[in-house]
Amino acid sequence: MMGQSHAVSGALVFAATAPFLPEALFGVAPRPSEVLIGTLLCAGASLLPDLDHHDATPAHLLGPLSRGLCRLVSWLCGGHRHATHSLAFVALAGWGTRLGVTRLGHPFALTLTFVLLALAARALHLHPPGHGLTAWVTAVGLAGVGTATVAAWFPGITLWLPYAVCLGALTHLLGDCLTRRGVPLLWPYRKRFELVLIRRTGSRLETRFLVPVMTVATFVALWFAAFAPLFALG
Incomplete structure (x- = not known):
């Protein structure tokens, strides 16, 4: 799947599960504002498995530096859709995030x-x-404004961040399972899991049907998870 498809699917899954799963995990339901920022964070986290691709979205983040990093990750992991496209990577990403926020804090x-x-x-x-x-500059500027907002208004971000990272990475894997080649979910076991619904990355099915449908579904999920409670309180 393309980067946009992964990001939209990550946003959709977070928005759809925020009123239910986080409360079961943490004992408290997220505030509407936390649902909104978590949706964007999960959209970004859904791109992390593509750290193994030299021309994917993460590779364009910091120019030559990020491209070099992605090439290194690809070499260490055996190429695209290997180690970073596994449940082991999802667990490592979540554990690493949890360790980071616990040891290093905000x-x-x-x-x-x-x-x-x-x-x-x-x-x-x-x-x-x-x-x-x-x-x-626009992407970095938007990220900077968003980060400043989180710093000022979301002191509990350390609680939600590992969940958003895990969910985003897992959503990426499930999305790639719908394409040819699939993914080695149980890496280092090499068997690839696939249920081919998208035969070609960037096809009309993906760009003209799945992305628009998932986008609409995300806004619907956000309405019920974030905006509807605000109106109810009013």
Whole structure:
């Protein structure tokens, strides 16, 4: 799947599960504002498994630096759709995030928040077209504003961030299972799991049907999870 598809699916899954699963995990339901920021963070986290691809959304985040990092990850993991496309990576991403926010606190949480929001801005095309300086500045600027907002108004971000990272990474894997080649969910066991519904990345089925449908579904889920409670309180 393309980066936009992964980001939209990550946003949809978070918005749809926020009123239920987080409360079961943490004993408290997220505030409407937390649902909104969590939806964007999960959209960004859904791009993390593609750290193994030299031309995916993460590779364009910091120019040559991020492309070099993605090439290194690809080499270490055996290429695209190997180690980073497994349940082991999902667990590692969640554990690493939990360890980071526990040991390093808000500086780590805000740094990761900035990265995830920048990834979401690029994948969701919340910037001028292309990969030029204007697009990069816009994505980074939006991520900066979002991170400043989180720093000022979301002191509990350390509680929700590992959940958003895990859910986003897992959603990416499930999305790629719908395409040819599938993913090695049980890596290092090499068997690939697939249920091919999308035969070609970027096909009309994906770009003209799935993405619009998931986008509408995300806004519907956000309405029930975030906006409807606000009107009820009013």
